[in-house]
Amino acid sequence: MSATRIAEFGESLEAHGVSWARTDADGFASTLVESLVEPAVGVPLGYEGVSLDDAPVTVDPTPAELRAATTGVTPVRLGVAAYGSFLVDSDAKGSEPVSLYPERHVAVVRGSDLVADLPAALDELGASYAAEPSSAVFATGPSATGDMGALVEGVHGPKHVHAVVLEDR
Amino acid sequence: MAVDDPTEKAAHIRHLLATEREAVRENTSHFNRERYRASAEYEGYEELRSRAREIKEDAIERLPELVETVRESVEANGGTVYVADDAADANRYVEEVVRDQGDTVVKSKSMTTEEIDLNEALEAAGADVYETDLGEFVVQVADEAPSHIVGPSLHKSSDDIAALFNAHFDPEEPLSTAEELTEFARDYLGDRIVEADVGVTGANFVLAESGTITLVTNEGNARKVAATPDTHVAVAGIEKLLPSIEELGPFTELIARAATGQDVPQYLSMLTPPSDSPSLDFDDPTTPLSEQGSENREFHLVLLDNGRTAMRDDPELRETLYCIRCGACANSCANFQQVGGHAFGGETYTGGIATGWEAGVEGLDTAAEFNDLCTGCSRCVNACPVEIDIPWINTVVRDRVNRNGDEGQFDHLVEGLTPDAEPGGMDLGKRFFGNFETAAKLGSATAPLSNWLAKSGPVRAGMERALGIDRRRDLPRFERETFRDWFEARGGALVSADEATREAVVYPDLYTNYVRPERGRAAVRVLEALSVRVQVPDVPSSGRAPLSQGMVATADAKASRVFGALAEHLDAGRDVVVVEPSDLAMFRREYEKFLPEASHERLSENSYEVVEYVFGLLENGGDAEALAGPDADDPGVAYHSHCQQRTLGAAAHTEAVLDRLGYDVVLSEAECCGMAGSFGYKRDYYELSMAVGEELATEFGGAHEGRRVVASGTSCLDQLDDLLERKPAHPVELLDPARR
Ligand code: SF4
Numbered sequence: 001m002s003a004t005r006i007a008e009f010g011e012s013l014e015a016h017g018v019s020w021a022r023t024d025a026d027g028f029a030s031t032l033v034e035s036l037v038e039p040a041v042g043v044p045l046g047y048e049g050v051s052l053d054d055a056p057v058t059v060d061p062t063p064a065e066l067r068a069a070t071t072g073v074t075p076v077r078l079g080v081a082a083y084g085s086f087l088v089d090s091d092a093k094g095s096e097p098v099s100l101y102p103e104r105h106v107a108v109v110r111g112s113d114l115v116a117d118l119p120a121a122l123d124e125l126g127a128s129y130a131a132e133p134s135s136a137v138f139a140t141g142p143s144a145t146g147d148m149g150a151l152v153e154g155v156h157g158p159k160h161v162h163a164v165v166l167e168d169r
Numbered sequence: 170m171a172v173d174d175p176t177e178k179a180a181h182i183r184h185l186l187a188t189e190r191e192a193v194r195e196n197t198s199h200f201n202r203e204r205y206r207a208s209a210e211y212e213g214y215e216e217l218r219s220r221a222r223e224i225k226e227d228a229i230e231r232l233p234e235l236v237e238t239v240r241e242s243v244e245a246n247g248g249t250v251y252v253a254d255d256a257a258d259a260n261r262y263v264e265e266v267v268r269d270q271g272d273t274v275v276k277s278k279s280m281t282t283e284e285i286d287l288n289e290a291l292e293a294a295g296a297d298v299y300e301t302d303l304g305e306f307v308v309q310v311a312d313e314a315p316s317h318i319v320g321p322s323l324h325k326s327s328d329d330i331a332a333l334f335n336a337h338f339d340p341e342e343p344l345s346t347a348e349e350l351t352e353f354a355r356d357y358l359g360d361r362i363v364e365a366d367v368g369v370t371g372a373n374f375v376l377a378e379s380g381t382i383t384l385v386t387n388e389g390n391a392r393k394v395a396a397t398p399d400t401h402v403a404v405a406g407i408e409k410l411l412p413s414i415e416e417l418g419p420f421t422e423l424i425a426r427a428a429t430g431q432d433v434p435q436y437l438s439m440l441t442p443p444s445d446s447p448s449l450d451f452d453d454p455t456t457p458l459s460e461q462g463s464e465n466r467e468f469h470l471v472l473l474d475n476g477r478t479a480m481r482d483d484p485e486l487r488e489t490l491y492c493i494r495c496g497a498c499a500n501s502c503a504n505f506q507q508v509g510g511h512a513f514g515g516e517t518y519t520g521g522i523a524t525g526w527e528a529g530v531e532g533l534d535t536a537a538e539f540n541d542l543c544t545g546c547s548r549c550v551n552a553c554p555v556e557i558d559i560p561w562i563n564t565v566v567r568d569r570v571n572r573n574g575d576e577g578q579f580d581h582l583v584e585g586l587t588p589d590a591e592p593g594g595m596d597l598g599k600r601f602f603g604n605f606e607t608a609a610k611l612g613s614a615t616a617p618l619s620n621w622l623a624k625s626g627p628v629r630a631g632m633e634r635a636l637g638i639d640r641r642r643d644l645p646r647f648e649r650e651t652f653r654d655w656f657e658a659r660g661g662a663l664v665s666a667d668e669a670t671r672e673a674v675v676y677p678d679l680y681t682n683y684v685r686p687e688r689g690r691a692a693v694r695v696l697e698a699l700s701v702r703v704q705v706p707d708v709p710s711s712g713r714a715p716l717s718q719g720m721v722a723t724a725d726a727k728a729s730r731v732f733g734a735l736a737e738h739l740d741a742g743r744d745v746v747v748v749e750p751s752d753l754a755m756f757r758r759e760y761e762k763f764l765p766e767a768s769h770e771r772l773s774e775n776s777y778e779v780v781e782y783v784f785g786l787l788e789n790g791g792d793a794e795a796l797a798g799p800d801a802d803d804p805g806v807a808y809h810s811h812c813q814q815r816t817l818g819a820a821a822h823t824e825a826v827l828d829r830l831g832y833d834v835v836l837s838e839a840e841c842c843g844m845a846g847s848f849g850y851k852r853d854y855y856e857l858s859m860a861v862g863e864e865l866a867t868e869f870g871g872a873h874e875g876r877r878v879v880a881s882g883t884s885c886l887d888q889l890d891d892l893l894e895r896k897p898a899h900p901v902e903l904l905d906p907a908r909r
Contacts (some may be wrong), residue, residue, distance in 0.1 A: 149192070
């Protein structure tokens with residue numbers, strides 16, 4: 001995937017208050033470790049050549065471990081360059097709760113899964129509906145509210161969001 | 170109807186101005202500014218609005234078919250669809266689901282469940298119901314109604330909420346900041362979500378083909394509510410249906426921008442339940458997520474009719490169903506910014522579109538209680554992401570309310586003054602203002618006597634009692650010599666047909682003719698200085714006054730007469746120049762409803778706001794030197810363009826012309842002056858009108874204190890006259906060669 005799209009994605013992430021790092025399969029393990037605040041839980045990434053196994057991450061946690069975790073690491077289905085959004089699947093591995101419950105979400109996204117904008121992402125999602133409609137969420141930045149009289153980040157969802165972009169995947 | 174007790178209404182507004190104004194104003198004007206910024210930055214925003222509108226029109230047209238489609242798709246996915254006729258029907262269904270599952274319900278924000286009072290119904294059936302959106306949580310704890318479609322608690326400041334929570338929950342350490350309050354609510358509600366048996370959400374859109382519900386949120390609570398308990402109930406009005414994901418695109422780009430100015434919400438959930446996401450049994454310490462399974466997940470989609478099918482069959486209310494509930498109409502409304510939804514709202518819905526919703530789901534009486542707060546300023550028209558003509562819905566409902574009244578004791582008082590097409594029994598004040606033409610003619614013919622009378626205490630007391638005209642407000646001063654009298658007395662057109670570059674009619678609107686003829690005289694001299702041959706024919710009033718009172722039939726009849734009087738001039742190639750922006754707005758916008766398409770097109774395309782017309786003349790070689798410019802010591806100009814003029818996009822021309830002539834111009838930001846025709850004269854609304862006006866006065870004070878104040882609308886001029894020491898003028902008076 002083009003370096004310009006990754007750069008655009010990165011800019012959008014920053015504009016929405018999301019920190020990020022770019023790496024490749026070789027550098028992934030060390031990059032990931034730097035992004036964690038323990039205790040961390042995660043779901044298997046399913047990307048070739050990278051995994052959470054060597055990191056201090058409890059993969060496939062129990063619900064109790066999930067509730068106690070500070071960081072949740074998940075793969076994402078797509079990244080949206082224009083907005084810095086992730087499309088997180090409500091899959092059977094638990095990507096939805098793992099990306100949602102802990103205070104910190106670390107999203108691992110493949111460069112090849114970045115699309116230009118939301119309409120393009122909806123097109124991809126729509127195409128998959130033909131086979132089987134699924135559940136997923138476009139998440140952009142930390143959860144936020146203005147309902148208590150001022151903008152506060154970190155409400156029901158994560159307060160901190162960090163992206164790890166795999167340039168060679 | 171609440172209108173029957175005017176003093177009570179004024180007292181309620183006074184109370185809200187004192188208690189909720191500050192927070193409402195801060196929040197709504199912030200959203201409004203952000204919307205302007207976000208929509209201007211997005212290329213193609215207007216095309217997107219039109220596309221969204223088309224999609225909604227089509228979806229509502231195909232609604233019965235879409236209901237069947239979604240029933241099939243949701244059932245194929247393993248869920249259930251229930252179409253509920255009304256609130257009781259929907260509540261009964263959800264109660265049954267809850268009874269089967271347990272007794273703790275967590276909810277994400279849903280105006281539709283507010284509409285049917287679902288919480289009350291579930292609680293009466295023995296369930297504990299927790300709102301998890303923090304704004305909804307606040308109003309639930311406070312036991313208040315939402316004050317805004319998007320921000321239910323935006324009438325409360327951090328301090329208000331801290332006081333509420335400290336009293337209600339008695340925490341060990343008293344809470345004070347927004348951070349502390351958020352943290353407290355998150356922890357408290359987090360525990361409720363984890364132990365809940367049923368999660369209830371609304372839906373922003375329902376995609377029929379795939380059975381997907383789309384939820385737009387920022388806090389993440391809707392995600393948790395949908396993903397945590399095994400049973401998910403989504404309650405959505407039937408109007409939320411879209412054919413498929415293919416039609417969703419424009420809405421995902423529009424909704425957050427229109428609502429809060431965000432490019433995208435934090436969370437855009439696309440749920441096609443029951444999902445594969447593992448059940449979350451937090452008490453289970455051993456089974457990992459991947460082995461929790463999702464077999465116990467259940468999904469119920471409750472599609473609510475509750476009057477919507479009837480709205481769909483009602484050609485005037487149908488448009489309401491296109492509403493995506495973004496709140497932009499509330500945020501852009503000058504009145505709403507002052508009092509919020511606790512005055513400008515019904516049982517559930519708030520802001521301009523609430524009139525349509527409440528008339529449709531509750532009935533006319535509920536809509537009648539707040540419908541008058543729409544002044545028809547039209548600032549919401551361009552704000553609405555689906556191009557709903559919100560002022561028109563308000564006008565139509567007002568008309569229906571008028572026709573519902575009983576004959577009253579004062580009817581005889583206005584009889585001679587009200588040669589209209591309306592029924593007896595309608596609100597007398599409305600009837601009086603709707604027939605302002607008659608009063609103006611009489612007032613002018615009998616000036617100055619009429620003006621002396623208008624200042625007399627006993628007369629004003631009587632007018633206040635019978636017509637609801639606030640005695641604190643100066644009445645218009647009628648001029649004995651009308652604009653048309655002046656034009657005839659000077660011998661008509663001074664530019665001959667041979668010398669003329671163009672020919673134009675200056676429309677003698679009511680106010681220019683009888684109350685502010687100086688504007689008309691200046692307009693004639695300005696146009697003549699630019700070699701336009703001007704005529705001022707006898708043309709009836711536009712119908713703006715009756716329309717603003719909901720007198721649709723009267724306005725319709727006026728439209729035909731105005732067109733009849735102008736048709737010959739249009740055919741002769743004359744342009745129609747309009748001084749009063751609200752009348753230009755009639756020609757361009759509302760006459761579309763009253764005239765055949767070709768007539769409307771001909772009139773609207775050839776009508777111009779006076780300075781807009783000057784702009785065109787100057788652009789086409791007109792000699793700016795022929796007009797008056799600033800003196801060497803000119804203090805500069807503070808210009809407030811008229812609300813409807815801005816909606817028409819006819820305001821920038823005034824700034825450009827003044828600028829070109831060398832005036833130093835600053836513009837107001839206030840959406841409306843607050844006078845809005847008759848609104849500011851009414852006893853019920855005088856204080857609200859002044860509160861809106863204060864915003865404008867504040868803008869023109871401070872650093873702009875010394876500037877000459879200029880405004881295009883009669884109402885704005887009257888309002889500024891009442892608010893400022895400086896005497897305001899119409900911009901065309903600044904251009905008047907007679908000034909030199
Ligand atoms: S009427 Fe339009 S502006 Fe108002 S809430 Fe509905 S969609 Fe938004």
